[in-house]
Amino acid sequence: MNSMNREELLRLIKKKESEYEPINKLIVKFKNEIEEIIKKNSWNAEFFLGGSVAKGTDLLDSDLDFFILFHEDFNPKEVIEVLKTQYKDAVENYSEHPYITLLIDNREIDIVPAFYIEEGEKIKTSVDRTPLHVKFIKYHLSELQKDEARILKYFFKKIGVYGAESSVRGFSGYAAELLIYKFGDFDKVLGFFKNQSPPIIIDIPGISDKNYSKFQEPLVLIDPVDLNRNVTANVSIENLWTLIAASKLFSWENSEKFFNPKQRTYKVPENAIALVINCKKCKEDVVVSNLRRVAQSIINNAKIYGFKIEYFSTLFLTNSGMIVFLPESNSLGSTYLHKGPKIDRGNLEDFANKWINNLDYGPPLIIGDTIYVIAKRKFINFNDYLKREIEKLKLAGDFDRTSIKIIGPEEIEKLIKNGIIDRPLTFLL
Numbered sequence: 001m002n003s004m005n006r007e008e009l010l011r012l013i014k015k016k017e018s019e020y021e022p023i024n025k026l027i028v029k030f031k032n033e034i035e036e037i038i039k040k041n042s043w044n045a046e047f048f049l050g051g052s053v054a055k056g057t058d059l060l061d062s063d064l065d066f067f068i069l070f071h072e073d074f075n076p077k078e079v080i081e082v083l084k085t086q087y088k089d090a091v092e093n094y095s096e097h098p099y100i101t102l103l104i105d106n107r108e109i110d111i112v113p114a115f116y117i118e119e120g121e122k123i124k125t126s127v128d129r130t131p132l133h134v135k136f137i138k139y140h141l142s143e144l145q146k147d148e149a150r151i152l153k154y155f156f157k158k159i160g161v162y163g164a165e166s167s168v169r170g171f172s173g174y175a176a177e178l179l180i181y182k183f184g185d186f187d188k189v190l191g192f193f194k195n196q197s198p199p200i201i202i203d204i205p206g207i208s209d210k211n212y213s214k215f216q217e218p219l220v221l222i223d224p225v226d227l228n229r230n231v232t233a234n235v236s237i238e239n240l241w242t243l244i245a246a247s248k249l250f251s252w253e254n255s256e257k258f259f260n261p262k263q264r265t266y267k268v269p270e271n272a273i274a275l276v277i278n279c280k281k282c283k284e285d286v287v288v289s290n291l292r293r294v295a296q297s298i299i300n301n302a303k304i305y306g307f308k309i310e311y312f313s314t315l316f317l318t319n320s321g322m323i324v325f326l327p328e329s330n331s332l333g334s335t336y337l338h339k340g341p342k343i344d345r346g347n348l349e350d351f352a353n354k355w356i357n358n359l360d361y362g363p364p365l366i367i368g369d370t371i372y373v374i375a376k377r378k379f380i381n382f383n384d385y386l387k388r389e390i391e392k393l394k395l396a397g398d399f400d401r402t403s404i405k406i407i408g409p410e411e412i413e414k415l416i417k418n419g420i421i422d423r424p425l426t427f428l429l
Contacts, residue, residue: 003252003253003254003255003256004252004255004256004259004260005252006147006151009151009154009255009259010147010150010151012259013059013060013150013151013154014059014060014147014150015058015060019060022105023053023064026064026104026107026109027049027053027064030064030066030109030111031047031049031066033086034047034066034068034111035047037082037083037086038068041082043068043070043074043079044070044071044072045068045069045070045071045074045116046068046069046071046116047066047067047068047069048066048067048068048069048131048134049064049065049066049067049134050065050066050067050112050130050131050133050134051063051064051065051134051173052153052173053065054134054138055133055134055137055138055141055146055177056138056141056143056146057137057141057146057149057150057153057173057176057177058150059150059153059154059157061107063107063108063109063110064107064108064109064110065109065110065112065130066109066110066111066112067111067112067113067114067127067130067131068111068112068113068114069114069115069116069131070113070114070115070116071116074113076097076098076113077098079113080092080098080099080100080113083100083111084100087100087102087111089102089103090102090111091281093110093283095126095127096125096126096127097113097125099111099112099113099127112127112130114127114128114130114131115128116128116131117129117131117132119132119225123226129223129225129226129229132225132226133174133223133225136224136225137149137174137177137181140181141177141180141181145180145181145184145185148180148184148185148186149173149176149177149180151186152176152179152180152186152189153173153176154259155186155190155246155250155258155259156170156171156176156243158258158259158261158427159242159243159246159258159425159427160239160242160423160424160425161235161239161242161243162176164234164235165285165289166234166285166288166289167284167285167286167287167288167289167292167314168239168285169234169235169236169239170234170235170236170239171232171235171239171243172231174231175221175231175232175235178204178221178223178224178231179202179221181204181205182202182203182204182205189247190246190247190250191247192247193243193244193247194244194247194248196244197244198218198219198237198240198241199217199218199219199220200218200219200220200240201215201220202219202220202221204221204222204224206224207222207224207227214228215230215233217230217232217233217235218235218237218240219232219235219240220232242423242425245425245428246258246425246427249427249428250427257426257427257429258427261426261427261429262426262429263418264418265417265418265419266418266419266420266421267413267419268409268412268413268416268419268420269326269409269420270409271326271327271329271330272324272325272326272408272409272412272420273324273325273327273330273382273383273386273406273407273408274322274323274324274325274406274407274408274411274412275322275323275325275386275390275404275405275406275407276317276320276321276322276403276404276405276407276415277291277320277321277322277395277399277400277401277403277404278319278320278399278400278403279319279320279321279398279399279400280397280398280399280400281398282316282318282319282320282398283398284316286396286398287316287321287398287399288314288315288316288321290321290395290396290398290399291314291321291322291323292314294323294393294394294395295312295314295323295325297393297394298323298325298386298389298393299312299325301389302327302382302385305377305378305379305385306332306336306377307327307328307329307332307379307382307385308327308328308329309325309326309327309328310326310327310328311325311326312324312325312326313420313421313422314422315416315420315422317415317416320403321399322412322415322416324412324420325382325386326420327382329382330381330382330383331380331381331382332377332379332380332381333377333380334376334377334380335361335374335375335376335377336374336375336377337367337372337373337374337375338355338372338373338374338375339370339372340364340370340371340372340373341370341371342369342370342371343366343369343370343371344369346371348371351364351371352364355373355375358373358375358376359373360376361373361374361375361376362374383406386406387406390404390406
C-alpha cells in the first residue's frame with residue numbers, strides 16, 4: 001500500500017475510547033494524591049492537568065503532564081523534596097526550575113510546580129504559560145481540528161522535526177496546534193510551507209504585525225497568550241528546510257512513505273570514527289544536546305590541525321551516547337604550509353624570529369602577498385588527535401569520563417543497525 005487516507009491514519013495514531021479508561025484512572029489517582037499533598041502542606045495552590053491529553057490533541061504515546069499551580073511565591077526545591085517523598089521512584093529533572101518524572105505503564109508522567117497566572121499577566125517562569133496554552137487550544141480548535149493537529153504532529157514526528165527540546169530543535173506540540181488554528185487543517189499547513197523560504201512570518205489572527213520586528217529567528221509564530229514570545233524560536237534552520245522539503249513532496253497518494261517508511265539497514269562508512277561515552281543520568285535530550293556541543297568543539301579544534309570533518313552525528317544508545325565523525329581524511333601529510341602575516345601588514349621580523357629554530361624544511365617563503373613556512377604537523381592521524389582531545393574534554397556531570405572509547409567502523413556497526421545519520425530523511429526514498 002502506497003497511500004492511506006485521513007480515517008485510516010487517525011485509526012493508527014488516535015486512542016480508542018476504551019484506551020482512555022486507564023489514563024483517566026491515572027489522572028484521577030494523581031489528582032487526588034496531589035490535592036492531598038497540597039492540603040497537607042498548606043500550599044496556596046491547585047492541581048491542573050496540562051499537555052496534549054488535556055487539550056484533546058494527544059497521540060498514542062503522549063505523556064501526562066500534571067501541574068501544581070501556586071497562587072503565591074514558593075520554593076521549587078522544597079516542593080520537589082515533598083513530591084519525591086510521596087513518589088519514591090521519581091526522577092528529578094530540571095528546566096528553569098526542578099520537576100519530577102515518573103514512568104508508569106511505559107508512560108512518562110511529569111509533575112511540575114508553576115505559578116498560576118491570568119491571561120495577560122507577566123510570567124515568572126516559562127512553564128507558567130502552559131495552562132493558558134491548554135485553555136487557548138481547547139477553546140479555539142474544533143474536534144475535527146484537534147484531529148488535524150494529531151495528523152500534523154505525527155507528520156512532524158515521522159520527518160524528524162517534532163520536539164522543541166535542545167536535542168531536536170524542532171516544533172513543539174503547541175506550535176503544531178497553532179498552525180492548525182491559523183490554517184485550518186493539515187493540508188493547508190503543508191500548502192503554505194511548500195512555497196516558503198526563510199525567514200518566514202506567520203500572522204496569527206488578532207495579532208498586529210508591529211510585534212514581529214523584535215524577532216530575528218528563521219520562523220516566527222507569536223504566542224497568542226504571550227505576545228513577547230516566538231513559539232518556534234528554537235526551530236533550527238535545518239528542521240525548517242526539512243519541513244519545506246517534505247511539504248513539497250507530500251501527497252495523500254504517496255503518504256505511506258511518510259507515515260510508515262520502510263526500515264532498511266545501512267553500512268557504516270569506512271572512514272567513520274566514533275566516541276562512545278557512558279552516561280549516569282541517561283535522558284536522551286540531555287545526552288544528545290551535550291554531545292552535540294562536545295562534537296562542535298572537537299570539530300572546531302580539528303580545523304586548527306588540518307582535519308576537515310565533512311559530517312558528524314550524535315546518537316543515543318540507552319546507557320551511552322555516541323558521536324560519529326566522518327573526516328575528509330583520517331590521515332594527513334607530515335607537513336603543511338603555516339600561514340604568516342601579509343607582507344604589507346604584519347611584522348615580518350617577529351614572524352621569522354618565532355620560527356627561526358623550527359625551519360627543518362627550509363626558510364620562509366612568499367606566496368602572493370603572504371609569508372609562509374613549511375611546518376611539521378602535530379597530528380598526522382585523526383585518531384591521535386581524538387586521543388588528545390579526550391584528555392581535555394569538558395563534559396557534563398551526566399557522563400562517565402573514564403568510559404570514553406574511540407571506535408572504528410566495525411565496532412560502530414555492532415552498536416547501530418540503521419546507519420550513522422541521526423535524523424534520516426526517509427521520505428525522500
